[in-house]
Amino acid sequence: xxxxxxxxxxxxxxxxxxxxxxxxxxxxxxxxxxxxxxxxxxxxxxxxxxxxxxxxxxxxxxxxxxxxxxxxxxxxxxxxxxxxxxxxxxxxxxxxxxxxxxxxxxxxxxxxxxxxxxxxxxxxxxxxxxxxxxxxxxxxxxxxxxxxxxxxxxxxxxx
Numbered sequence: 550x551x552x553x554x555x556x557x558x559x560x561x562x563x564x565x566x567x568x569x570x571x572x573x574x575x576x577x578x579x580x581x582x583x584x585x586x587x588x589x590x591x592x593x594x595x596x597x598x599x600x601x602x603x604x605x606x607x608x609x610x611x612x613x614x615x616x617x618x619x620x621x622x623x624x625x626x627x628x629x630x631x632x633x634x635x636x637x638x639x640x641x642x643x644x645x646x647x648x649x650x651x652x653x654x655x656x657x658x659x660x661x662x663x664x665x666x667x668x669x670x671x672x673x674x675x676x677x678x679x680x681x682x683x684x685x686x687x688x689x690x691x692x693x694x695x696x697x698x699x700x701x702x703x704x705x706x707x708x
Contacts, residue, residue, distance in 0.1 A: 563607035565624050575600045575609050575621035582616055658692035 576597060583593040596612050603609045606623050613620045651659070665685040672681040 562625065563605060563610065565606045567603055567606060567609060567623065571606075571609060571621055571623055572600055572603060574623075575603070575612065578613065578619045578621050581619050587616060654695070655692075658688070658695070661692070662688050 579588065579593055579596050579600065582588045583590070588596070599612055600609065603612075609621055609623060662685050665688050669681045669684045672684075673679065
């Protein structure tokens, strides 16, 4: 736990811990500075050793304070999310909203038709009669009678 006055990694981006990806990025940037003549071999060696021991963003940034770009790619803290407002909570739906536009009854009928196909197949192998394959068709006819005309046009059709 941190005290109330001390910064946390969320409020002070320089205290974010770095990993191998950031260290490798720093080593690549130092290599480019060595190749361009901004660093001599001794300085490159010293800074490379410091890169491998760096623990935070501040440790890596310090190595590039006197160098122009390229700099290593370092993590950026995500902005803090604002607390949910009472207005947003009031308009938030308690039930999940389906994106397929069907009513619960229509979804249940679709599931019933799918299950009846599997049941028909099992009954066919058990009873050896082909008439069981009419079960999904009968369920489809019965459910379409319940839905009525224009069920798939959002109620804009004839009823």
